[in-house]
Amino acid sequence: MSENLLQVSGAPHVHNGESTKRIMWTVVIALLPAFMVSIFYFGLPAIILTAISVGSCVLFEYLIQKFVLKTKPTISDGSAVVTGILLAFNVPSNLSWWLVILGAFVAIGIAKMAFGGLGNNLFNPALVARVFLLISFPVQMTTWPEAKPIWNFGFADVVTGPTPLGILKEGVKNGGTVSQLMGSESMPDYLQMLVGQMGGSFGEVSAIAILIGAIFLLCRKVITWHIPVSFLLTAFVFAGILWLVDPTQYATPWFHLLSGGMMLGACFMATDMVTSPMSARGMLIFGFGCGVLTIIIRLFGAYPEGVSFSILIMNALVPLINKAFKPTPYSKQ
C-alpha cells in the first residue's frame, strides 16, 4: 500500500494552467508584429541588436543568479527575454553593440536583480536601461536612421534623420508653427506614422503592429485594458485640449498618439505586471498619470519624448497607489 499513498493538500485541487513562463512567452509572441515591421524598415541591424540585447540580458541574469546570488537560474521563465526585446526596441537601430550590452547590464543587473529579481523590481528594467543610455550617451541615442522599406536597403549609406517629435520640438523652439512643421519634407504623414515609416527607436515606430500585439495580449488575458486605455485616452484628451487652445504651438492629439514611444509604452511598458498597480482603479490612476506626464514632458520639457520618464515616475508611485486604491470590496458593491 505504501507505494500507493494518496496526495493530501488543501483546496483548490485544480489550476487553470497559467504560469509565469506562459505569460512571458505570450508577451514575446505579442512583440513579433512590431519586430517584423522593424526588420522591414531598419533591416539587419534590427535583428542583430535584438539578438545582442536578448542574449546579453539572459546571460547577465544567468550569471548573476548562478554566481552572485547562488540560486537556481530561472532564465527559462522568459522574463529576461522580454526585457531584452523591449530594451532593443527602445534604441536606434544603429546603436553600437557594446552600448546595448551595457544597457542589458543596467536593466538586468541594476534594475532587476539588485532589487531581488523578477517580481521585486520597482522600475521597469528595460526603461531604466533606456533612460540610462539616453542620459549617458545622448548623441548615440538620438541619432536615428531613416526608416525605409527593406528593398531599398543596402543601396546607399544609412541616412539619419530626426524623429517626428524631434522635428516638432526643435522647430517650435526656433519659432516655427506646428502647421509649417507638419508640412515639412522630413515629417511623415499620419498613414506612415501608423504603419511605422518614420525615424525612431526601431521597435516603437509602428502603431498598428504594436496594437495587434496588444490585442493579442488582451485576448490571452495577459494584460487588462485599464492601463493602455487610460494612458492613451488621457494623453489624447490632454494633448487635444492644448491643441484646441493653440494649434500653432501644439500638435494634434492623434499626432501624439502615433509618434514616439506612446504605443509601445502604453501597451507593453506601462503594462508590465511587476511595476504597475494591482487593482483596476490603481491601474486607471497609473495610466492617467503616465498620460499626463508624457504630454507635459513632450510639450514643456527639455526632451522631445517623455514616455519613458513618465512611466518610470509612475513606477515609483506604484506602492503608494496600491495602498491608496484598493479593489472595491464585495460589501461596497
Next chain:
Amino acid sequence: MKTFKIGGVHPEAQKLSNEVSVETFPLPKQATVFVTQSLGAPAVPVVAKGDKVKVGQLLAKAEAFICANVHSPFSGTVNKIEPVADFTGYKKSAIVIDVEGDEWDESIDTTEDIVSEIKLNREEIIERMKACGIVGLGGACFPTHVKYMLPPGKSADFILVNAAECEPYITTDYRMMLEQTEACLIGVEALLIASGAKQALIGIENNKPEAIKKLKEAVKTHPKIEIVPLKTKYPQGAEKQLIQALTGRTVPNGKLPIDVGCIVNNIATTHAVYEAVQKNKPLIETYTTITGKKLEKRKNYKIRLGTPLKDVLDTVGIPENTGKIISGGPMMGKAIANTNTFFVKGMSSILFLDASESKRVPESGCIRCGKCIQACPMGLEPYLFRMLAVQHRLEDLEAHGIMNCIECGCCQSGCPAHIPLLDTVKTGKSQTGTMIKSRQAKKS
C-alpha cells in the same frame, strides 16, 4: 443574464456524469455512523451497545443549538460506540451498526408517491426539519432549522435556492433537478411556509439548459417559485455571491443573509426537506457523484450514511495512477487522507484525480500580476494576505478584511506563480479569528 458582480473564475466544468441516472448503492454488512454530521457540536448518542435499531430511528440527539440529530440509516444491532477515523484521519465518535436488513420505522412513509399538500404549519415544519436532522447539503452541513429560527425583528423576503452547482465534476444536484423535480419544488414550498417569505428564486447556471427547461415547466403550478438562469461562473453557489446574483442585494461584512431578507438553501436540501416534511423521513442518505477523468464507471449514487467508502471504491474500481481522492468538488473539496472511512451527510462527490494532476507545481516568485485580485469575488487582495500572513501581521490582516474571505480558492486556482495562496490565507484567517476572539473576551 444575472451573475455576481466582481471576480470569479471559469474552471473546466468536467460534468462527466451528467447523463448518469441516480442509482441506489446496496446496503453494506456493517456500517459506521458518525455522531457529528453537521457544523457545530457533536450529537449525543441515545442508543447503547446491543440495542436493536430500525431505519430512521434516532441514534444521536442534538443538544447544542447548532447541531443536528443523527438517525440510523440501517436496521440491525448496535455493535459498539467508539472513536473512528473520518476521511481526514481524525478520530470522531461513531456508532457501529451490524446491518441485518432494511426494516423502516413505521412513522416513515416509504412509498414513492409524491405528497403535494403540505399539512404542517410554520412551527411544525421547523420542528420537523430539526427532528429529521436536516442539514445544508451544499457542503457546509449547517443545520437547516437554525436558519429558519429568525432573530427578533428580522423577516425573510426571499427563499433562495442554490441550484448553480458551480463546482466542477459534481452532478448530483443536476440529477436531482431532473429526477426529483416535483419533490424539490414541494420542499421549496415548505421552506416558504417555514420562513414566511413571499417568493422563492431558484438560481441555475445556464450550462444546465435541460434542468432550467424542466424546472420552468414544473413551476407553472408553483406560482411563488421562479427559476432564474445564471451566467455560469464560479463561485456562484457561494451564499453571498448567490444572493447578489439573484436579488442584487449585498450582505454587509459580518452579517447574515437574513439581514438582507434572504435565506439560502441548496437544491439537494430542499429535497431532504420534502422527504422530512411530507414523508417524515430523516436525512439518512447522501447523493454522491463518483467521478474522475480516468474513471470508467462514473456514478450518481444514493448512498446510506455510514456506508464504508471502501465498498464504493471497490465497486467502481480506483483508476490506475490515481494521485488524489477528493471529497467534494475540486475547488473547495477536501483531499481524503483515509479511505478506510464512511459516508457522512453532505458528501456530494468522490473525485479521483490522476497522479499528473495531483501534485502541486512548485511555486515561484509573485510577479504582482494582480490575477488573484481580479479573481477574488469578495474584492480582497490575496497576494497581500499571503505577505502579511507569512509575517504574522494579524492586525494588518484584520484591517485588510481577511475575515471576509470565503475560501473559494479562485485566487490560487489561477496564480501564474503557483503560490499556495489559500493555504496561507486560511492559516492567517484562523489566527486572526483567534486574535479577535481573545480580544473580545478580554473586553467583556
